[in-house]
Amino acid sequence: MTDDFITINTNPTATKVSLGEILQLVDENDPILRTVIGEFDFNDPSLDPQKISDDLTKTLKTHRAFGIAAPQCGLYHRVFVIGAEDSYITMFNPEILSVSEKQVHMPEYCLSFPFLELNISRPEHVTVKYQDVNGKEHIDRFVGITARCCLHELDHLNGQTFHKYAKPLALKNGLKKREKHIKQFARELVAQRRITNA
Ligand SMILES: [Zn+2]
Numbered sequence: 001m002t003d004d005f006i007t008i009n010t011n012p013t014a015t016k017v018s019l020g021e022i023l024q025l026v027d028e029n030d031p032i033l034r035t036v037i038g039e040f041d042f043n044d045p046s047l048d049p050q051k052i053s054d055d056l057t058k059t060l061k062t063h064r065a066f067g068i069a070a071p072q073c074g075l076y077h078r079v080f081v082i083g084a085e086d087s088y089i090t091m092f093n094p095e096i097l098s099v100s101e102k103q104v105h106m107p108e109y110c111l112s113f114p115f116l117e118l119n120i121s122r123p124e125h126v127t128v129k130y131q132d133v134n135g136k137e138h139i140d141r142f143v144g145i146t147a148r149c150c151l152h153e154l155d156h157l158n159g160q161t162f163h164k165y166a167k168p169l170a171l172k173n174g175l176k177k178r179e180k181h182i183k184q185f186a187r188e189l190v191a192q193r194r195i196t197n198a
Helices: 049-063 145-157 168-197
Strands: 005-007 016-018 067-069 079-084 087-099 103-108 118-123 125-131 137-143
Touching: 049 067, 049 079, 049 087, 067 145, 079 145, 087 145, 103 145, 118 145, 118 168, 125 145, 137 145
Parallel strands: none
Antiparallel strands: 005 016, 067 079, 079 087, 087 125, 103 118, 125 137
16 A cells, blocks of 8 residues: 655665555545535644645546546545646645636546536636645646636535536436446446356
């Protein structure tokens, strides 16, 4: 679990850096996904912001998603990570300062609801105030998918999921399609096992 270390350079005195561990995602019906998460307290000595960030980042990388919020992993911390490939940003206590009037309509997904695709509108730009792992405050402006990710993940910290933005018919169709995919997946898995056992 915690023995996942690398040495960051060849200097023998170099400190080892934890790359974090993979966290388990909570079930989609877990009440934490409908809970407003309180402010992260940087003065609480029992909390290790760096480890929380590392663990969330590793979990996000493992799932090859674009964003993950702590409550999706059962953690009552007001923090999320967005990113892809080698670029990740961890935002503690994020706050939306402004959003663009212009909206973009596109498909969206959520790690907590596999196979669910919903076409929803979100602002194209967003300006976010947040704290990094050291508690230092930043103000950044995000555009496009990064803006969408910030808004999606921030919703998780407020006990909201992306369902609420879908129009009733679109939501109904999305859920129906999802059920179909899940059933198909289960059928394919059973068929796969039969071949293996033959
Ligand atoms: Zn989500």
